[in-house]
Amino acid sequence: MSPVAPAPVEVDEPTSDTFADPDLPWVVIVWNDPINLMSYVTFVFQKLFGYSKEKATKLMLDVHQKGRAVVSSGPKEAMEFDVARLHAAGLWATLQQD
Amino acid sequence: MARRFRSRNGRVVGRLDAHEVDLLRGLLDDVMTVIGSGDDNAITRRLFPDASPDPEVAKDLKELLYDDLREAKLDAARTMRGSVPDDGRVDLDTDTAEVWLSALNDVRLTIGTSIDVTEETYGVEPDEGDAMLHLYHWLTFLQDTLVEAVSAHGVQR
Numbered sequence: 001m002s003p004v005a006p007a008p009v010e011v012d013e014p015t016s017d018t019f020a021d022p023d024l025p026w027v028v029i030v031w032n033d034p035i036n037l038m039s040y041v042t043f044v045f046q047k048l049f050g051y052s053k054e055k056a057t058k059l060m061l062d063v064h065q066k067g068r069a070v071v072s073s074g075p076k077e078a079m080e081f082d083v084a085r086l087h088a089a090g091l092w093a094t095l096q097q098d
Numbered sequence: 099m100a101r102r103f104r105s106r107n108g109r110v111v112g113r114l115d116a117h118e119v120d121l122l123r124g125l126l127d128d129v130m131t132v133i134g135s136g137d138d139n140a141i142t143r144r145l146f147p148d149a150s151p152d153p154e155v156a157k158d159l160k161e162l163l164y165d166d167l168r169e170a171k172l173d174a175a176r177t178m179r180g181s182v183p184d185d186g187r188v189d190l191d192t193d194t195a196e197v198w199l200s201a202l203n204d205v206r207l208t209i210g211t212s213i214d215v216t217e218e219t220y221g222v223e224p225d226e227g228d229a230m231l232h233l234y235h236w237l238t239f240l241q242d243t244l245v246e247a248v249s250a251h252g253v254q255r
Contacts, residue, residue: 035210050255
């Protein structure tokens with residue numbers, strides 16, 4: 001994310017879970033990218049999930065500094081909905097079983 | 099040069115020059131063409147990223163989500179296109195300003211992907227002839243001040 005003179009972040013490519021347990025909840029992960037602004041990502045987390053400014057900012061910084069963050073978890077269908085809304089907002093999001 | 103977007107009496111206001119009005123409309127037309135094209139290239143893969151690291155799951159999710167997502171993006175771009183005022187005096191309610199955020203961000207994703215933006219791009223002063231980088235910085239300025247104006251009094255879900 002930018003701007004804010006960041007150091008490049010080494011990002012592990014997404015990997016799939018080989019031994020998925022169908023009872024475990026699903027998670028939505030947002031990945032770092034160089035185009036979405038930090039302020040905009042924070043706004044999107046507040047708007048879509050109703051997170052406080054503090055929580056949204058912490059998640060945004062996790063994405064920015066660690067390369068990714070889990071932003072939502074729950075049943076598969078709800079997570080598909082969240083991924084779709086994040087993609088509509090232009091963020092790079094994936095879902096997988098926790 | 100456009101002025102910052104600001105929050106005023108619960109609305110979002112700003113001022114675009116005449117050529118910026120034309121430029122924004124043209125960019126939104128271009129983005130709508132890209133979204134509607136169904137092409138597979140770096141830009142469409144950024145606008146419609148895989149929703150899973152597993153290619154099979156990603157394919158299933160694309161079938162499930164793609165049509166609605168494409169319509170949502172086209173709607174946002176169309177709404178913004180229709181609310182860019184002829185005289186450049188932008189005056190939006192919060193809902194419309196939030197649609198602008200999404201549509202403007204899709205424009206930034208499109209231009210940013212085409213010029214291969216990295217985190218270092220933001221510190222780069224464009225050369226005189228580097229129209230695309232100028233354009234990208236201008237779009238970033240608009241997006242940045244628009245987020246600030248929309249968020250000025252807190253963000254409601």
